[in-house]
Amino acid sequence: xxxxxxxxxxxxxxxxxxxxxxxxxxxxxxxxxxxxxxxxxxxxxxxxxxxxxxxxxxxxxxxxxxxxxxxxxxxxxxxxxxxxxxxxxxxxxxxxxxxxxxxxxxxxxxxxxxxxxxxxxxxxxxxxxxxxxxxxxxxxxxxxxxxxxxxxxxxxxxxxxxxxxxxxxxxxxxxxxxxxxxxxxxxxxxxxxxxxxxxxxxxxxxxxxxxxxxxxxxxxxxxxxxxxxxxxxxxxxxxxxxxxxxxxxxxxxxxxxxxxxxxxxxxxxxxxxxxxxxxxxxxxxxxxxxxxxxxxxxxxxxxxxxxxxxxxxxxxxxxxxxxxxxxxxxxxxxxxxxxxxxxxxxxxxxxxxxxxxxxxxxxxxxxxxxxxxxxxxxxxxxxxxxxxxxxxxxxxxxxxxxxxxxxxxxxxxxxxxxxxxxxxxxxxxxxxxxxxxxxxxxxxxxxxxxxxxxxxxxxxxxxxxxxxxxxxxxxxxxxxxxxxxxxxxxxxxxxxxxxxxxxxxxxxxxxxxxxx
Numbered sequence: 001x002x003x004x005x006x007x008x009x010x011x012x013x014x015x016x017x018x019x020x021x022x023x024x025x026x027x028x029x030x031x032x033x034x035x036x037x038x039x040x041x042x043x044x045x046x047x048x049x050x051x052x053x054x055x056x057x058x059x060x061x062x063x064x065x066x067x068x069x070x071x072x073x074x075x076x077x078x079x080x081x082x083x084x085x086x087x088x089x090x091x092x093x094x095x096x097x098x099x100x101x102x103x104x105x106x107x108x109x110x111x112x113x114x115x116x117x118x119x120x121x122x123x124x125x126x127x128x129x130x131x132x133x134x135x136x137x138x139x140x141x142x143x144x145x146x147x148x149x150x151x152x153x154x155x156x157x158x159x160x161x162x163x164x165x166x167x168x169x170x171x172x173x174x175x176x177x178x179x180x181x182x183x184x185x186x187x188x189x190x191x192x193x194x195x196x197x198x199x200x201x202x203x204x205x206x207x208x209x210x211x212x213x214x215x216x217x218x219x220x221x222x223x224x225x226x227x228x229x230x231x232x233x234x235x236x237x238x239x240x241x242x243x244x245x246x247x248x249x250x251x252x253x254x255x256x257x258x259x260x261x262x263x264x265x266x267x268x269x270x271x272x273x274x275x276x277x278x279x280x281x282x283x284x285x286x287x288x289x290x291x292x293x294x295x296x297x298x299x300x301x302x303x304x305x306x307x308x309x310x311x312x313x314x315x316x317x318x319x320x321x322x323x324x325x326x327x328x329x330x331x332x333x334x335x336x337x338x339x340x341x342x343x344x345x346x347x348x349x350x351x352x353x354x355x356x357x358x359x360x361x362x363x364x365x366x367x368x369x370x371x372x373x374x375x376x377x378x379x380x381x382x383x384x385x386x387x388x389x390x391x392x393x394x395x396x397x398x399x400x401x402x403x404x405x406x407x408x409x410x411x412x413x414x415x416x417x418x419x420x421x422x423x424x425x426x427x428x429x430x431x432x433x434x435x436x437x438x439x440x441x442x443x444x445x446x447x448x449x450x451x452x453x454x455x456x457x458x459x460x461x462x463x464x465x466x467x468x469x470x471x472x473x474x475x476x477x478x479x480x481x482x483x484x485x486x487x488x489x490x491x492x493x494x495x496x497x498x499x500x501x502x503x504x505x506x507x508x509x510x511x512x513x514x515x516x
Contacts, residue, residue, distance in 0.1 A: 106142050113145075151221060154191060156181065184495040185234050192499075195235050196492035198228050203470070203477045204487050206454035229466070236469030238498050243293065243472045245505045246479065247308075250291045253280040255315040255332075255436050257444035258324065260300060261452055264460040265467050273298045273467060277448045278308065285484030289511070292447045292478035294471035298464060302326040315434065317441040320424055333427035334441035339364045341417035348413060356404065357414055360421075363397045371439050379435030386432050394429050401425070447478060483510035 124133045161176045184192055201207040207215075209225040209232075216223040250256060260276045274297055281290035297304040302323035309316075309327050316329035319337050342364070345357045370390050374382050401422050408415045421428075431437040451474055461467040480490040494508050506512065 106144065112142075148219075151194075151216075151219060182496075182500050184238055184499045185231060188231070190231055192492040192495040193488075195231055195495055196488050198231065199235060199473055199491050200477065200487045202232075202458070203454065203473050204450075204481070206450075206457040208458040229462075232473065233465060233469050235495060236472040239476060239494060240472055241502060242494060242498060242505050242508055243475055246291050246475070246509075247293055249289065249509075250278060250280055250293060251310065251312050253289060253291075253314065255317070255434070255438075256280045256312070256329075257317040257438075257441055257447070258305065259319065259441065259444035259448050260321070261448050261455075263296070263455065263467060265298065265462075265464055266460055267463045268298045268467075270298050273461075273464075274300045274304070275448075275451055275467070275471065276304060276308065277444055277451070279444055279447045279482075281443075281482065283443060283446050283482050285482070290479065290482035292482055293475045294451065294478075296464070296467040296471040315430070315437055317438055317444065319441060320420065330430065331427045332430045332437055332441075333424040335364060335367065335428055335431075336440035336442055336445075338417075338421045338424060338428065341420050342414070345413040345417050356408070357417075359400060360397065360417075363393055363400070366393050367397075367439060382435035384435075386435070391432055394432065398425055398429070447482075450474075450478060450481075479510055483513075485510055485513060 125131065126133060158177045158180070162173050163171075167173055180186075184190070184195060198209075198212060201212055202209060209228045212228065213223060213225045257279050258277065260274045263273045263275045264271075265273045276295040276297065277292065278295065279290075279292040281288035283290070283292075295304070295308050300323065302325075305324060305327050309329060311328055313328045314330065315332050316324065316327070317332045317334060318324040319334050324331055339361070342357050342360050346361065367390055370385065370393075374385050377385070401418055405418055405422065408418060410416070410419060431439050454474075461470060476491060476494065477487050480487045490510070490513065493513070497508055498505070
């Protein structure tokens with residue numbers, strides 16, 4: 001700031017006052033610039049956090065068990081107080097024993113063809129004394145041979161009968177013949193076995209219909225994707241009563257799981273549709289009722305879940321999506337989603353650095369350790385063990401989150417994780433109320449994963465009717481898998497049985513199927 005010497009006052013007091021005012025303005029300007037620098041630095045750190053998290057997600061380890069690390073980190077988040085150090089000191093650092101892999105024997109039920117590879121007769125003498133050699137044993141090895149699938153034509157012959165006497169007497173001839181056997185799609189060349197093959201290829205193995213068209217062409221059968229698409233629609237219509245019956249059983253369960261994922265439908269009203277999934281039990285064969293049902297909607301609105309649940313008031317494991325809160329179900333939040341937020345925060349920390357995020361991950365790890373030990377126990381035993389062992393850890397975790405809420409920048413990754421956890425915590429700790437509940441929503445995430453993987457292959461559905469049919473067929477495929485059934489055999493049996501006895505569905509429930 002420049003001054004004209006002639007404008008300066010001669011009075012020393014006035015000059016002093018002017019200098020003080022000038023100093024005050026300079027201090028205010030410097031403070032303002034310092035604040036601007038701090039704000040820019042915070043914004044820079046937040047952008048840098050997200051950049052490094054993006055790098056870690058794209059190129060780092062995907063497993064959440066061993067979070068990746070990066071070179072850029074926030075020192076404030078790594079400062080540990082004495083309480084945090086005590087919590088981390090209790091962590092179990094014992095490394096698991098590495099198990100050496102061992103090849104499993106090939107199934108004994110497979111047909112075997114023996115090939116004997118013997119030495120020449122001229123070699124069956126001793127190289128030393130020329131005496132004849134005797135057989136002392138044999139060495140065996142097994143290898144697998146693949147026999148490509150083949151298609152055969154089922155030719156149905158129905159003899160026709162008439163009366164020759166009536167013909168001679170001029171009486172109207174009556175022709176008798178057997179009724180045509182019931183088939184899933186009348187007047188079609190598709191048998192239950194062929195329909196099941198197409199369904200399992202697309203909905204179990206993610207093979208789009210255009211690739212199946214090529215596959216059939218390679219074995220000499222011209223079968224267009226349009227024909228197969230119409231068969232899928234007809235098959236879904238036929239199996240819809242079984243889907244609805246499974247839905248009744250699902251909604252009678254005390255606890256279920258739910259999730260949703262986007263789906264592109266070309267001829268839908270909105271650009272993005274959603275496939276919702278509801279399931280119960282586990283994804284492994286057990287004594288529990290294992291059901292997986294998909295539900296297609298051209299929306300992600302809460303009304304979609306409300307309509308499907310139809311007043312369901314039991315427990316429902318979900319993520320943090322707010323739409324589920326508008327249903328009548330008692331929501332149970334997912335610890336895996338909470339943990340994932342802290343894993344993201346861990347990814348942007350320095351390698352080999354121990355910070356506050358490790359305290360939370362350690363406590364969450366202890367809760368999962370308890371679940372691992374009690375997974376085979378009854379629901380009553382689970383409840384008792386959770387009350388005595390897990391509940392104190394849950395309280396400790398909640399106490400830590402509350403104490404650090406105001407100590408961590410809210411817009412940092414760790415701050416976002418803390419805020420998300422506190423918002424979900426009341427619903428999360430509800431899993432302590434009942435031994436039948438799960439600590440997370442991984443059951444639903446694993447159930448929806450086959451659909452997500454298949455979507456990468458066939459990319460989209462053409463119409464809403466096709467997406468609805470996919471929901472029904474995916475449901476039966478995944479339910480069969482969850483109950484340890486061979487999908488092809490189960491779908492084939494369901495198609496034929498429903499065509500013959502549409503009102504007798506009890507025997508088609510996966511847990512009622514006889515396993516051969």
